[in-house]
Structures are given as C-alpha cells and as structure tokens.
Amino acid sequence: EIVLTQSPGTLSLSPGETATLSCRASQSLSSNYLAWYQQKPGQAPSLLLYGSGSRATGIPDRFSGSGSGTDFTLSISRLEPDDFAVYYCQYYGSSRPDTFGQGTKLEVQ
C-alpha cells in the first residue's frame, strides 16, 4: 500500500510570502494520478490541482504543482489571508486503494 508523507506538518508564513509543501510517496507514482486539496476549518475539501500540476477550475495561477517519482510539491506564491488552511495530497490508486497524505497546516506567522 502506498503511503504519502506530507511535510512539514505545520508551516508558519506571512501574507505575501511563498509556501512550499511537500508530498513524498513510499514508492514511485505516476504524476498523472496525484491531486492536491485545500480544506478550511468547518468546510469540505476543495480541489486545487490534478495530474500533479494542472489547476482545477477557478484556481489562480499562484497555486502550482510539480514533481515526479516519489517527490511532489505544491507551491503557493504571494500568500493571501484566504490561503491559510490545511492542504492534502491524494494519490488515485486505480484498481488499488487511494491514499491521502496526513496534511500540512499552513498558518499565519
């Protein structure tokens, strides 16, 4: 079973800065099958990126994703107050189970 490990667990930054979030897989993955979500307190998750780096509808280009093999990254530039939330990576397992990372909390410094 694939395990996704996100780091750091908590990231403290200020508005205007750039956030870099990591998602590391226990084995090599297809980047086509990796998605990122944002979840704010009391709300459902919302889709940010799919296929590792393609933005979902309505997502600004401040959000970008990259990676291959076992290492994937979500970058958020010019942080805005609304960006402070928990971020999850997810791998689509196809005929095998999906898996989520444990999440990275992005908080205001």
Next chain:
Amino acid sequence: QVQLQESGPRQVMPSETLSLTCSLSGGSISSGSYSWSWIRLPAGKGLEWIGRMSTSGSTNYNPSLRGRVSISIDTSKNQFSLRLSSVTAADTAVYYCARDRPPGYCSRSTCHSYYYYGMDVWGQGTTVTVSS
C-alpha cells in the same frame, strides 16, 4: 450547478451499521461517467479515503475497513449510499461524499483519459458519532 448533500443518523451505536446517503441536485448521477466517493475526517486527524463506485458498477474500497464497507448507487433517486458495518468509536468522523473523476471519465460527450482529475464536487459533510 451540481451539489451534493449527505444525510443520515448523527449517532450510531457500537457494533451497528452506519448508513449515509448522498443526494445529488443540479444534475443526474447517471449523466456522464463519473465515480462517486466517500471520504471521512476523524477529529484531529487527516482525510481518509473510504471508497468509490462508478456508474458502471465497479467499486474500490479502503482495505483498512476490512470488508465492512459498501457503496451503492440508486439512479432512480439520484443518490448514492455508504454502509459501514460493525462500527466502533474509531469510526466517529465527519463523512463527506464527493463526485470523482477517474481517468476515462466522460462528461458532455467528451472523455478525459490522461489524468486522475480529482474530486471536484463535495458535500458539506455530516458528523457521525459512534457511541452508546
């Protein structure tokens, strides 16, 4: 605009079966070839994938739920359901339903094969507590 809404008991007794329904509005569950998924968020923890079902009837479940889980679709009611049997306190969580777009999903006569396109529509979530 497609919207999802979870419904079901907010409290379930230990060892009993948790049953939730996700109702779709603003569209038809049989329109296109999406999959329909359940995810949960235990308090203080991260998201946990429960499983998905396609409109063709194929299912895929989290093996950690050890055969306790089943997902079904009722196209006549435009809804899909989750059943989780033999629940314990560890099953206490916020449960979400979501529309899922696996590789090969089709929408409006266009099929998308290259990526996993993610879960793009979510219900607001419902809290289920397992307690006597």
